[in-house]
Amino acid sequence: MSAYSPHGSLLGRTPPSAQEMRNRKRISTWLFAICFMLIGMIALGGYTRLTGSGLSIMDWRPITGMIPPLSHAEWERQFELYKTIPQYKILHDGFGLSGFQQIFWAEWTHRFWGRLMGLVLLVPLVWFSITGALDRRLMLRLILFFVLGGLQGAIGWFMVASGFNPDSTAVAPVRLVLHLCCAFALYIAILWTALSVRTPRPAFIPATTAVVRIHRLVWTICCLVGITVIAGGFTAGTHAGFAYNTFPLMDGHLIPRGYARLHPFWLNWFQNIPAVQFDHRLLATGTALLIGLTIVLGLRTANLGKDVHDALMVLGWLVLLQYALGITTLLLVVPVWAGTVHQTCAALVLTAAIVTLHRLRGVGRP
Known part of the structure; x- marks a missing residue:
């Protein structure tokens, strides 16, 4: 299988082969799917912010955090952690376990969606690399996107942690904007790459x-x-x-x-x-x-x-x-x-x- 690069032969005068055309369509479709998921992530981020859900999960577990509470005891533990921060005492005092579960699920979905996006990026990346569908330059760029996606998760926790301060009921605006800007920057980079893979030769x-x-x-x-x-x-x-x-x-x-x-x-x-x-x-x-x-x-x-x-x-x-x-x-x-x-x-x-x-x-x- 011949490797595809948005910077390679398809930009020259040699017509692309049928295999290159198939690779181009598969890779670009995959990247457009990630872009669609990123838009969903941006929407979920807005929803968690507006519902005050972002501070409901008090610990950051990049791997095991994919598993939500599976027992009543674990739900109570999570709720007790949430009761220790000012947001609960000032905004949600007395709203009970069921109210906590509503905001918890919103934030958990936001984080789970981010982890799912990482898998959607990583698994096809490994497959396309093994099968030789990617050239080295494009493969390195996509690996960078995966690393930046992980960094975005860390920035998200950096943002959330600012809301645990004793004098705060929300995250710091500067950290919120940093998280938002990084999400949009990653989206632009992946979108531009997807467009270039789909149509490598500009009109x-x-x-x-x-x-x-x-x-x-x-x-x-x-x-x-x-x-x-x-x-x-x-x-x-x-x-x-x-x-x-x-x-x-x-x-x-x-x-x-x-x-x-x-x-x-x-x-x-x-x-x-x-x-x-x-x-x-x-x-x-x-x-x-x-x-x-x-x-x-x-x-x-x-x-x-x-x-x-x-x-x-x-x-x-x-x-x-x-x-x-x-x-x-x-x-x-x-x-x-x-x-x-x-x-x-x-x-x-x-x-x-x-x-x-x-x-x-x-x-x-x-």
């Missing part, structure tokens, strides 16, 4: 002035979406979404009072609730407007081709949905369902932006 797009402008705009969109996601992480971590539940004004003002009350000034971006929410609103609005402008200009640029035009339209519809979800989440004071869907849709917007950028990678490349 040539003439590098006209209009095309180059669209390419730069899409790059900017990808960066803005990422920054907006980070701002959303701080909005979630500081619980800023539970304040100023009106739109478009905040307590009757376009720019909320107290925006710059912390010193030094940059602390307002991460710790000051009025500033954190306003920044997220501003970034989301700016991103949506830039996507709208890019779509208008892109549809007028015939050289881009149908694939790029289609990707831009999907991006436009998704950002409209995401913007509406953001407003809905705010006005309803962050119900669990809306917050979870809003976080999940952020991953879909980022996906559409990355797909659009990937389809533009052939600009000026014959």
Whole structure:
């Protein structure tokens, strides 16, 4: 069986063999499945955060943690551990074992899903390597993804541990954002690899002035979406979404009072609730407007081709949905369902932006 590489013969002028085509389809389908699971992981992460479930499991057991409590005595032990932290005493005092089991299962599912993703990555990786379907470069990249996935689990525990402090009822916002950013970074890397395996030879797009402008705009969109996601992480971590539940004004003002009350000034971006929410609103609005402008200009640029035009339209519809979800989440004071869907849709917007950028990678490349 011939090894497949997204950087190998398929990028050259030699037509791929039938075996290479089969390898390409199998590997890319596998990687797309992992991307789908990552989106599910992001959704589960949002749900556990919004339901206050993240601190319900007090010990980190990377292997044996896959097994949930199997006896009443073990459930009682886990519950007694949970009773020792401030979150129980302040938020859930007296809610009983059945209430604890509800939040426990949410967090256990989140962690189990992460372990399952590791197996879904590792087992086919070993098989494709043994059968010679991967070249060395792609194999090393996928091994790196597996290591980074394990590191993401460790970062998750680093985040959870911050909620065990005597003066805390939730995880530290900075650690929450770190965990979220690492998840999105790993998702982008795997998605880009999957796209490159599926279509290793980019379609040539003439590098006209209009095309180059669209390419730069899409790059900017990808960066803005990422920054907006980070701002959303701080909005979630500081619980800023539970304040100023009106739109478009905040307590009757376009720019909320107290925006710059912390010193030094940059602390307002991460710790000051009025500033954190306003920044997220501003970034989301700016991103949506830039996507709208890019779509208008892109549809007028015939050289881009149908694939790029289609990707831009999907991006436009998704950002409209995401913007509406953001407003809905705010006005309803962050119900669990809306917050979870809003976080999940952020991953879909980022996906559409990355797909659009990937389809533009052939600009000026014959």
